[in-house]
Amino acid sequence: MALDRIDRQILSLLQDDGRMTNVDLAERVGLTAPPCLRRVRALEEMGAIHGYHAELDAATLGFPITVFAMVSLKSQAEHDLAAFEHYVAAIPEVRECHMLNGEIDFILKIVATDLKGFQDILTTHLTPAPNVASVKTSLTIRTAKAVSGIPVSDP
Incomplete structure (x- = not known):
């Protein structure tokens, strides 16, 4: 699957903030929510998105x-x-x-x-x-x- 400009924008935005709502994501890339969600699901299914994670601070959690x-x-x-x-x-x-x-x-x-x-x-x-x-x-x-x-x- 070839990635277009919108797919790349979606990936970049989700990489920076995986907690972004689909509505916010859609607005940022210039789509309505349903087609944006379809694109995100397609990116997940093709393996471009492996998961969503919290970035933890090792030192704060006792691993300095x-x-x-x-x-x-x-x-x-x-x-x-x-x-x-x-x-x-x-x-x-x-x-x-x-x-x-x-x-x-x-x-x-x-x-x-x-x-x-x-x-x-x-x-x-x-x-x-x-x-x-x-x-x-x-x-x-x-x-x-x-x-x-x-x-x-x-x-």
């Missing part, structure tokens, strides 16, 4: 520590990669897991309540995990930019 862990595996066979992905999916503090091309196999974004909490995650979950060869970590000092979503522009 963010660490990036670079993980190298002993084997990069597909079943070993999938097993690692499945393993880290069960660790709640691992918020993101990306497979990389190059020397490092995965980069993980991990949140923790404090440094001891992160150390516990590292020593009880990551370093002893099956097939893990090494884990290198970097503690974030500050975040200069954290934008969720993707840039949505007119075609």
Whole structure:
């Protein structure tokens, strides 16, 4: 399905404010409510919209520590990669897991309540995990930019 200007406007607006009512959304894109809702449903069905989420503040909710862990595996066979992905999916503090091309196999974004909490995650979950060869970590000092979503522009 090709996205037109109105579809892109809808995506951009919903990405900025997923709680916007359909009536407000329709008004902002120049449609009436029924066709706007049909477009939103079509965008959901085609997979352009995966869901609607609240953006939470980690520090306010007791997770002021963010660490990036670079993980190298002993084997990069597909079943070993999938097993690692499945393993880290069960660790709640691992918020993101990306497979990389190059020397490092995965980069993980991990949140923790404090440094001891992160150390516990590292020593009880990551370093002893099956097939893990090494884990290198970097503690974030500050975040200069954290934008969720993707840039949505007119075609």
